[in-house]
Amino acid sequence: MDVKSVLPRDAIPSVDDPSYEPVSEYAGDPGDEVVVVDSVASPTRRADGTASGGSVDGDPARAFPIRYLHYHEVCNAVVDEAPVAVTWCPLCGSAVVYERTVRTPDGERVLEFGVSGKLADDDLVMYDRETESEWKQSLGTAIAGSLEGTDLDVVPAAMTTVGAFRDSTPDGEVLVAPGGESEAASDTDEPAPIEYDDVPYEAYFETAGFGLDAHRGTGDGRDWNRDDLAPKTVVLGVERDGEALGFPLDRLEANGSVAHATVGDRDVVAFATPDGVHAYENPGFAFERTVEPGTYVADGARWSGTTGESDDGRRLERLPARRLFAFAWQDDHGPDAFWAP
Template sequence: MVFISARRAFALLLSMFLCVLPLHLQAQDVQHSSLLVEQSLQVLVGSREDRNKVLAIFEQRGKTDVVPALIQVLRFQPNSTQLRSTLVSLTGQPDQNWGDWMLWQEDHPEIKPFDGFDVFKARVTQLIDPNFADFLYPGVRHSIRLEEIAWGGVHKDGIPSLDNPEMIPAKKADYMRDDDLVFGISINGDTRAYPLRIMNWHEMFNDVIGGVPVALAYCTLCGSGILYETDLGDGKEPMVFGSSGFLYRSNKLMFDRRTHSLWNQFTGRPVVGTLTGTDLELKTRPVTITSWEQWKVHHPKTTVLDIDTGYRRDYGSGVAYREYFASSELMFPALVDQSENAAKSYVFVLRLQSKEQAWPLSKFRDDHIIQDKVGEQKVILIGNEKTRTVRAYTGNDEVFSLAEKAGYLESDSGSWGITEDALVAEDGRKLKRLPGHVSYWFAWNNYSQSGAFAD
């Protein structure tokens, strides 16, 4: 889980390392090191006198290539007057806090860090957790800006994934309340429910459902749970994913345990590490958020995640991230256009090939059907705002409406049954299910507007 007290945690870790971290880098650590790398590290861990000397040098030098490093340091030295003054001097921007500097940096991709910034970034993150060397190291390949990668407040696997967790019959899940929300999944007749009250603590599961290896990549910060197939079809064992402890624009960066590459949770593509630059993109599967009551009604034979996960957590309803979910504020910085929707309003996101679109969940108040198009593809959306439920299907030329009988639609041609796989007509015709997902507006808006779907 990401903790708001991340800055205080880092301060404690930093004090432990001050006596052992050399101000001059080891040659084997920085094959492409420069004086700027050493000086930037001194701003982080040197004495006050040394820090101020380096900052004065940076101001006199007058180049903005050190700004990304100084923004990194500011997170852990938020009250450093000289550091803040140097940032103002180099950029001409007003004094502001770390979060606002990160937003400014996101909005100014022309500000490039100095050569060797990857060395600096690696050394800083290894102060927090030596295992971060698996992800960030000198020369690491990346398709996103390293300076925008932020520490989320935990170590590697600090938010532990659930791997092949125990499932139990619905009738034995006496810990569940009817209004608890679940991630509902059905593949090849294997129907399961993964309660959000548990997944809020783990944010990732690796499992085999209906014979298909899958992983649910759930970013609590952006309200997005996406189900990915993990068999890449390369003849190797399926990928197994975990939470790295890093964020990019307030979205988790997951990692695969085979190569320790970092993956964009929202797009299913590797963005840092050895797999970066390949054409890999994880295939998505449909997943439904709904209430436990509704899921049981439609799937009485469902199994559900056992509350005995092997970890000691308070899995009570509404416990994890209570304050964050109740707040309109983001925990980590990310640019967002709020002219259409509030940053943390829920939307349903559908991505078909290179086209993507989002619909506010408010449009599904009191159950609703939307017929629309994504690119040239006609789609049918059936949703309920209260339970955060939306299912998407391919459309046709017919006009649909909710039938009086629950679980059915009506069209000019007759009745259609709503299933997890398809809309099924009385004559056997089918309109297949599409793999969309729910998200906070800010996450989809940030990624779609920035072109990050092309990462």
């Protein structure tokens, strides 16, 4: 693992006191990407293996716009009364939500995360303000400090669009623009006032190169020695019982936009929809795509790939997963950890 210091600590400021507004009041574009956290607790399960509902405590689902996270990368939030960290690394395209409560030999403790200014294999290194341990964002593992070797629990979350979130969850809430200054808004290592309408990583997302050098224009980035996947192919990674399987978006699209697989002891179905990739526990159904993009039929019902909901009132259980680029998934899990039809 290659760890390097790039910026001063907190030059990219985390969001530590978030506030929210109704999704109907969001002034941005409906196509803006968001990370959505519905419920930290597992939904009540039906006899057929599907889930009966979302947030058990009645809290609204909350969406965190990527155009804000570009400038903050970490939001320390509370969902369903559970402390969570909504994390985003632009270089790795990695959106992962973690529980902030960790188990230590001295008992449970709640951590607050910030941006360390370091990268590990071009991935964000977070630090916690309680112990100053450092954590690789895409793995959720402490790589240095007194908590080294500790793993954070992944929370089920979705990366979708504001429009899709508004349609499926009209009573949902969206993070209010935090404001302030960030190094991501600057041409130097010093923070500058944030303009959220700017897209600081637009050119990086459109080029083939990957990594810090590619973003800064100081080189083409790292080598990529495979031609079956592009390094910045979007992947949704699922881990269970020591097994890891990443579902590449382009492979799903070429396979009827659906994949059936087993990861550890869980049967998984993954969907490629117009707004992203989504993975759920499969109760044993055989899903097939319909002519309407993002919808599937199985067990006598029509299902939404984005929400996991059926037209007869059932709901699939969304799995804890990591959305990231292929190169970052391969860095963490090796070249063979990708689903193929």
